[in-house]
Each structure stands twice: as structure tokens, then as C-alpha cells.
Amino acid sequence: MITMTEIAKLTGVSQPTVSRVLNGNQAVNPEVRERVTACAREHGYQPNVMAQSLAGSRTHLIGVILTDISNAFFADLVKHIEQEAGKNGYRLILFNTNYHPEREQECLEVVQRYRVDGLVVVPVQEETAEWRDRVRRLHIPAVVITRRAKGLDCVYVDHREAGSQVGRHLHEQGCESYVFFGNMADEKYEGFMEAVEKLAPANRKHFTNIVTKEPAAIEKHLAKHLEQYPGRAGIFAYNDRRALQILGILQRMGIEVPGRAALVGFDNTYMCEYLYPRLSSVSQPNEAMAAKAVELLLHRIEQPEELQGEAHPMHARLIPRSSSVIAL
Amino acid sequence: MITMTEIAKLTGVSQPTVSRVLNGNQAVNPEVRERVTACAREHGYQPNVMAQSLAGSRTHLIGVILTDISNAFFADLVKHIEQEAGKNGYRLILFNTNYHPEREQECLEVVQRYRVDGLVVVPVQEETAEWRDRVRRLHIPAVVITRRAKGLDCVYVDHREAGSQVGRHLHEQGCESYVFFGNMADEKYEGFMEAVEKLAPANRKHFTNIVTKEPAAIEKHLAKHLEQYPGRAGIFAYNDRRALQILGILQRMGIEVPGRAALVGFDNTYMCEYLYPRLSSVSQPNEAMAAKAVELLLHRIEQPEELQGEAHPMHARLIPRSSSVIAL
DNA sequence: TTGTATGCGTTATCAT
DNA sequence: ATGATAACGCATACAA
Numbered sequence: 001m002i003t004m005t006e007i008a009k010l011t012g013v014s015q016p017t018v019s020r021v022l023n024g025n026q027a028v029n030p031e032v033r034e035r036v037t038a039c040a041r042e043h044g045y046q047p048n049v050m051a052q053s054l055a056g057s058r059t060h061l062i063g064v065i066l067t068d069i070s071n072a073f074f075a076d077l078v079k080h081i082e083q084e085a086g087k088n089g090y091r092l093i094l095f096n097t098n099y100h101p102e103r104e105q106e107c108l109e110v111v112q113r114y115r116v117d118g119l120v121v122v123p124v125q126e127e128t129a130e131w132r133d134r135v136r137r138l139h140i141p142a143v144v145i146t147r148r149a150k151g152l153d154c155v156y157v158d159h160r161e162a163g164s165q166v167g168r169h170l171h172e173q174g175c176e177s178y179v180f181f182g183n184m185a186d187e188k189y190e191g192f193m194e195a196v197e198k199l200a201p202a203n204r205k206h207f208t209n210i211v212t213k214e215p216a217a218i219e220k221h222l223a224k225h226l227e228q229y230p231g232r233a234g235i236f237a238y239n240d241r242r243a244l245q246i247l248g249i250l251q252r253m254g255i256e257v258p259g260r261a262a263l264v265g266f267d268n269t270y271m272c273e274y275l276y277p278r279l280s281s282v283s284q285p286n287e288a289m290a291a292k293a294v295e296l297l298l299h300r301i302e303q304p305e306e307l308q309g310e311a312h313p314m315h316a317r318l319i320p321r322s323s324s325v326i327a328l
Numbered sequence: 329m330i331t332m333t334e335i336a337k338l339t340g341v342s343q344p345t346v347s348r349v350l351n352g353n354q355a356v357n358p359e360v361r362e363r364v365t366a367c368a369r370e371h372g373y374q375p376n377v378m379a380q381s382l383a384g385s386r387t388h389l390i391g392v393i394l395t396d397i398s399n400a401f402f403a404d405l406v407k408h409i410e411q412e413a414g415k416n417g418y419r420l421i422l423f424n425t426n427y428h429p430e431r432e433q434e435c436l437e438v439v440q441r442y443r444v445d446g447l448v449v450v451p452v453q454e455e456t457a458e459w460r461d462r463v464r465r466l467h468i469p470a471v472v473i474t475r476r477a478k479g480l481d482c483v484y485v486d487h488r489e490a491g492s493q494v495g496r497h498l499h500e501q502g503c504e505s506y507v508f509f510g511n512m513a514d515e516k517y518e519g520f521m522e523a524v525e526k527l528a529p530a531n532r533k534h535f536t537n538i539v540t541k542e543p544a545a546i547e548k549h550l551a552k553h554l555e556q557y558p559g560r561a562g563i564f565a566y567n568d569r570r571a572l573q574i575l576g577i578l579q580r581m582g583i584e585v586p587g588r589a590a591l592v593g594f595d596n597t598y599m600c601e602y603l604y605p606r607l608s609s610v611s612q613p614n615e616a617m618a619a620k621a622v623e624l625l626l627h628r629i630e631q632p633e634e635l636q637g638e639a640h641p642m643h644a645r646l647i648p649r650s651s652s653v654i655a656l
Numbered sequence: 657t658t659g660t661a662t663g664c665g666t667t668a669t670c671a672t
Numbered sequence: 673a674t675g676a677t678a679a680c681g682c683a684t685a686c687a688a
Contacts, residue, residue: 001440001467003665014675019667029673044465046440050381051665054680059378061421069410075403082397082424091438093389094422096410110419112329112374137372139329244602251604271599274572276579331681342659347683357657379681382664 002043011035022047053115062297063111063140065095065104065121073239073267073284074122077145080290081120088298090117099124112138118297122146141300143309145293153300153309155293160191162282162316166236166264167195169280169318173262173325176231177206179222181246182238184209188266192236206231213242219249226255233261234324240265240272240281247275247323262324278321285314330371339363350375381443390625391439391468393423393432393449401567401595401612402450405473408618409448416626418445427452440466446625450474469628471637473621481628481637483621488519490610490644494564494592495523497608497646501590501653504559505534507550509574510566512537516594520564534559541570547577554583561589562652568593568600568609575603575651590652606649613642 004022008015013032020028021036022045039045053059062085066074082092093114095107104124111119119142125131127149135142135152144154166188170178178196180189189209197204208225210218226233237243243265247257255261257277265272268283292312332350336343341360348354349364350373367373381387390413394402410420421442423435432452439447447470453459455477463470463480472482494516498506506524508517517537525532536553538546554561565571571593575585583589585605593600596611620640 001443005665015665016667016676017674019665020674023667027673032673046437048382048443048665049441050378050387050443051680052667053378054376054382054664054682055666055668057667057680064422068407070400070404070407072398072400072403075400076398078422079396079398079424082422083426086423091442092422094392094406094410094420095414096407098411109374113377114419115329115376115378241598241602244599248602248604248606270569271572274569274576276576278576333681343681344660344683345658348658351683353683355657360657376681379664380683382666383681383683385664 001048002040002045003048004045007036007039007043007045011039059115059117060090061093061114061116062090062294063095063107063114063116063119064092065097065107065111065119065123067097067099067122067124069094069096072241072269073286074146076286077290080287081294084291084294088294090294090298097124101125108134108138111140116140117301118142120145120293120297123149141297141304143293143296143300145289148311149309150311151309153296153312155289155296155312155314157284157289157316158313159187159316160194162266162318163188163191163193163236164195165191165316165318166282167192168199169320170234170236170262170264170324171196171199173234173258174232175234175262176200176203177208177225177229177233178203179208179210179225179233179235180238181210181236181242183211186238188236188238196234213245215245215249218246219253222246222249222255223253226261232259235261235263237263237265240267240269240279243279243281244271244275247279258322258324258326264318264324268319272319272321275323277323280319280321280324282316282318284316289314329376330368330373331376332373335364335367335371335373339367387443387445388418389421389442389444390418390622391423391435391442391444391447392420393425393435393439393447393451395425395427395450395452397422397424400569400597401614402474404614405618408615409622412619412622416622418622418626425452429453436462436466439468444468445629446470448473448621448625451477469625469632471621471624471628473617476639477637478639479637481624481640483617483624483640483642485612485617485644486641487515487644488522490594490646491516491519491521491564492523493519493644493646494610495520496527497648498562498564498590498592498652499524499527501562501586502560503562503590504528504531505536505553505557505561506531507536507538507553507561507563508566509538509564509570511539514566516564516566524562541573543573543577546574547581550574550577550583551581554589560587563589563591565591565593568595568597568607571607571609572599572603575607586650586652586654592646592652596647600647600649603651605651608647608649608652610644610646612644617642 004018005015008018021033097103206229210221265281268281272279272281332346333343336346349361425431534557538549593609596609600607600609
């Protein structure tokens with residue numbers, strides 16, 4: 001790969017002059033510019049970013065640290081981040097932690113070594129103060145995406161509000177008992193229950209939480225719940241993947257959806273449209289989140305005032321489909 | 329971020345000595361080693377990869393150029409590539425072409441600028457000789473993954489053979505007519521038809537190819553096919569995503585699966601297990617492909633003899649499930 | 657064992 | 673308008 005110095009020799013000028021030409025800088029003699037440009041093009045010159053970074057101090061790299069890139073939701077997020085970053089001349093160096101804190105720690109070191117200009121992270125560890133400090137001590141502009149992290153810039157959807165949308169929806173659809181699949185610490189759950197309790201205080205106790213991912217166990221819990229509560233059941237799963245599994249189990253059990261049980265997923269994956277019945281789901285604004293995250297990051301990169309990070313909650317939107325709406 | 333030179337000053341030795349210590353090189357005075365190591369740790373020293381690359385000439389970056397990272401299959405592939413590369417100290421710089429040849433071209437330039445040590449590509453353009461030359465002219469070790477590209481190293485699954493597995497399977501399951509969803513240029517199709525024609529020459533004509541992704545059109549074509557051929561129909565879709573869509577349509581049409589129509593997808597996505605009926609699908613050896621690709625790449629990086637690239641076909645495996653097997 | 661000197665490919669600051 | 677020169681952070685060959 002040809003360098004500026006070599007071009008300089010070939011064209012009989014100095015290397016800085018080549019630099020000026022190639023960067024469109026300053027006023028340079030038109031005929032020199034012509035010669036140099038021609039030579040560069042002829043030899044397919046490409047600047048060495050490593051050298052540029054050393055001299056300049058901007059790598060134009062954004063470190064992206066994810067928990068699981070094989071998760072469709074994150075993969076989609078990355079796609080949009082790559083696009084937004086690319087528009088501004090930034091590239092992604094990608095890491096997958098696989099939910100391992102040690103891996104995450106390693107990644108944090110590696111991005112330092114590459115002197116990335118910024119960082120987009122989906123953290124493994126749920127916001128320990130220690131983790132936040134560690135990130136802050138990197139002195140690299142960073143934005144946490146998909147999760148809250150006080151003191152740091154973060155972009156996420158308001159899960160509580162999303163959960164309450166689902167609660168209201170299922171209540172409106174005449175559900176008299178409720179099932180939540182997922183972790184009770186999840187804000188989705190809180191919003192969900194709040195809404196239900198507010199709208200139907202009488203049904204407050206008609207609730208089952210299922211954590212396991214094991215089909216047989218799920219079936220057992222569901223059977224018990226449905227036996228206990230004869231009215232229509234409203235089921236809310238923390239993501240589409242699990243919702244799909246549940247749908248399969250319900251069908252195998254011969255439970256009518258949405259008649260006997262109404263089902264709502266989360267993430268609004270492409271498959272929602274393809275399933276039968278079509279799966280109601282909560283749509284997260286992936287593209288907007290990615291754009292916001294990159295925007296915040298670039299802003300911090302341009303203006304490195306060490307301000308406190310801000311929270312940037314975004315709104316999710318329930319897409320009702322036939323898995324929860326009888327009319328459809 | 330502290331540098332070697334600064335550590336040198338702080339510890340009263342020369343920068344090269346610091347370098348030696350930090351790289352575990354040579355024999356260095358134990359007490360000097362101690363002092364330097366301590367100082368480095370205390371200040372959280374991290375080497376500057378940009379500088380290392382400039383001096384050394386290895387960036388430890390692998391450029392990964394994909395057509396669509398939001399595709400679950402590719403996302404999974406990336407996950408494994410990242411893992412394999414990481415084991416060997418290589419990092420990924422990720423690009424998404426979105427199937428745009430111009431974007432791909434840009435990416436090829438950008439990876440040059442970053443002086444990546446190697447390249448893993450899922451090309452947009454189907455193997456024009458021009459494209460192959462362009463890649464070869466980069467003089468960067470490259471491996472094409474998921475597609476064939478003669479003259480270049482490539483890792484892919486033998487789609488023809490995979491298709492024929494599906495053909496045999498559906499024939500064994502008593503299918504008397506066949507539908508292929510996808511492009512007829514696809515080798516999956518060729519293998520599929522070959523197998524069917526060989527096993528049941530009489531049914532050779534009982535075949536429909538459907539290209540459209542539009543639900544209404546799909547339904548129309550399927551209805552026509554099923555009306556025309558009363559025997560059991562064997563349906564093969566080029567990926568699980570489409571298979572899922574088809575399953576939904578069949579269910580809406582009231583077609584019994586696998587009784588009236590047997591369905592087989594491709595990619596063996598997680599959802600296969602979750603659907604009802606469970607979806608038969610062809611499993612591609614993602615992890616093995618990723619490992620092989622990285623292995624080839626690292627080999628080429630270590631031993632830069634400019635040999636002809638080789639094809640590395642791998643075997644897919646049909647996973648029969650209840651969408652195509654009555655017994656299950 | 658350790659220090660000096662040099663170079664990697666740029667950018668940037670000087671002169672000229 | 674252009675050429676010296678230094679500097680970025682590190683590795684490496686050589687000298688001591």
C-alpha cells in the first residue's frame with residue numbers, strides 16, 4: 001500500500017505537500033495538485049488510519065459492547081448504529097460479552113487499547129455503582145443503551161410504561177386473570193401489574209409469575225393457572241422469543257388463543273406478522289434509539305465537557321394483533 | 329492515558345526498557361521489572377494499538393463485511409466469528425452493506441484504511457470475476473463466507489446436497505407433489521429437484537416454484553397447487569423466516585400440517601423448536617463455519633504465501649420435526 | 657541488562 | 673505555495 005512519502009518521491013514534491021493535496025487543504029499549485037492526485041489515484045492510495053490516529057488523536061472508532069449479538073433485537077440495534085455512525089465517518093469495533101462480566105471487563109480494556117473515540121454499551125451487570133465508576137474512569141464518551149445507568153448517558157425505552165400499556169390492553173380485552181413471563185424485578189412487570197391493579201382491583205390476586213424456560217414446567221404452571229381462573233387469561237411475555245414458545249405450548253395444550261388466553265410479546269420481531277394467530281407485541285423504537293445513542297455520543301466526542309450523563313427514556317408502542325384481540 | 333515514555337520517566341528507566349518489561353521480553357533486572365510493572369498497573373497503562381500497529385505492522389483487526397446483520401443467521405455467525413477471533417487476540421471491525429454494492433465498495437476501501445489484517449466477507453455481488461479481482465487486489469487475506477467464490481478462500485455449506493436431503497426426506501414422507509419457495513438459481517433447488525426426480529420420476533411435473541413474498545399471492549399459488557395435486561404436498565422454503573410465514577398462511581387456510589402438506593425450512597433457527605407444529609429445518613454448522621473461516625484467515629495472516637484460495641464446502645444436516653413427519 | 661537511535665505514516669507548526 | 677522539522681506511542685536493531 002503506497003504512502004504519502006512514496007507519492008512525494010514519485011511526484012517530486014515533499015510529503016507535507018502531498019498531505020495538503022490529499023486533504024484538500026490550503027492553496028496548492030494547481031498543477032502540483034493535479035500530479036499528486038493522479039499519482040494517488042493511480043496507485044490506489046488509501047490513508048493509514050493508524051498513522052492518522054497517532055498524529056491526530058481521533059480513531060473514528062466506536063466500541064460497541066453487547067451482551068448477545070445473536071439476539072435479533074440487539075442485532076437490529078447494531079445495524080442501525082452502524083448506519084448512523086457510518087454517516088458520520090465512524091466505524092464500529094464490535095464485542096460480544098455473552099453475559100459474562102469478565103468478558104465485559106476485558107472488552108473495556110481492549111477498547112481503551114484501540115483508543116476508541118466513543119463507546120456504546122449494553123452492560124451485563126445491572127448498574128452497580130462500581131461498574132458505572134469503572135466506565136467513567138475510562139474517560140471515554142460512553143452511552144449505555146437499552147438499560148438505565150444513572151450518572152451515565154443512557155438511552156432506553158420506558159419499560160414500566162410499556163408494561164402498563166399491555167396491562168390496560170389485556171384488561172380492555174376482557175381478561176380476568178394474568179400471567180407474566182419473566183423476572184419480577186423487570187419494570188415491565190411493575191407497570192403491567194400497576195395498570196391491572198388500578199383497573200381491576202378485584203383481580204389483583206389472579207396472577208401468576210412464571211420464570212422457568214422449561215417447556216414441561218411452563219405447561220404445568222399454565223394448566224394450573226387456567227384451571228384456577230376460569231375467566232379469560234392475559235399473558236405477557238418479556239420477549240417475542242418466549243412468547244413464541246408459549247404460543248406453541250398453548251396450541252399443543254389445545255388452549256384457544258386469543259379466546260381462552262390472550263398473548264402479548266415484546267420486541268415486535270418480524271415473526272409477529274407471520275405467526276398464526278399474529279402475535280401482539282410491544283415495538284421498541286430501535287432505529288430512533290440507535291440514532292439518539294450515536295447522536296449523544298458524537299456530541300460528547302465533539303464537545304468533551306465532562307457533564308453528568310442524562311437519561312433518555314423513549315416510548316414503546318403496543319401493536320395489537322390477533323393473539324390478543326378477538327375482533328381481529 | 330499514560331504512555332511508555334511517561335512510565336519510563338516515573339521509574340527512571342528508558343522507554344525501551346519499559347517496552348521490554350511490558351512485553352515480557354528479554355531478561356530485565358527483576359527489581360526494575362517490579363518497579364515498572366507496579367507503575368504501569370497503578371496508572372492503568374494500556375498499550376496504544378494504533379502505535380503498535382504503526383511500528384509493528386499488525387493491527388489485529390479483522391474486517392467483517394456483511395450484507396445484513398439483522399438477519400439472525402448472519403448475526404449468529406458474527407457471534408462465533410467474534411469469539412474465535414477473540415481467542416487469538418483479533419478484534420472485529422464490522423460493516424453492514426445492506427445488499428448495496430456501492431456500500432460494499434466503500435467498506436472495501438475503509439478496511440484498507442484501517443489496515444485490517446484480514447477480511448471475512450459475505451459478498452453482495454454474486455461472484456463476478458471483477459469482484460473477485462478487486463478483492464484479490466486488496467492484498468489482504470480474505471475469506472468469503474456463506475458463498476462460493478472461485479479463486480478465493482471460501483467457506484460455505486453445500487446447498488445442493490442439503491436440498492437433496494430435503495428432497496429425499498419429503499419423498500420418504502410420502503409426498504407426491506412439491507413446492508419450492510425461493511429462487512430457482514439456488515443450488516438448494518437443484519439438489520431438491522434432482523433428488524425428487526430420481527426417486528419419483530413420475531412426480532417430476534408435480535412441482536410449483538413460488539418466488540413472491542406477498543401473502544395473498546402465496547396463498548393463491550398454494551391453493552392452486554393443492555387443488556391440482558391431491559396427494560400430500562412437500563414444501564421446502566429457502567429459510568426459516570419464509571417457512572414461518574408459509575406455516576401461518578397454511579394454518580389460516582386450514583391446511584393440515586404435516587398431514588396435507590409437509591413443510592421444511594432452512595437455517596434451523598431457535599424458533600423451529602417453539603413452533604407448533606415444530607418446524608423441520610436444515611441446520612447449517614454456523615460455529616464450525618465461523619471457526620473454519622477464522623482458522624483459514626489466521627493461517628493466511630501468519631503465512632502470507634499468495635496461494636490460490638480454496639473452497640471449503642461443509643455439510644448441512646436436516647433436522648426432521650413434526651412439520652414434516654407424521655409420526656412425531 | 658540497559659540505553660540510544662531510528663522508523664512506522666500521518667498531522668501540524670514552523671520557516672521560507 | 674512549499675519544504676524542513678517535530679511529534680504521536682511504540683518496536684527494534686544496535687551499541688554499550
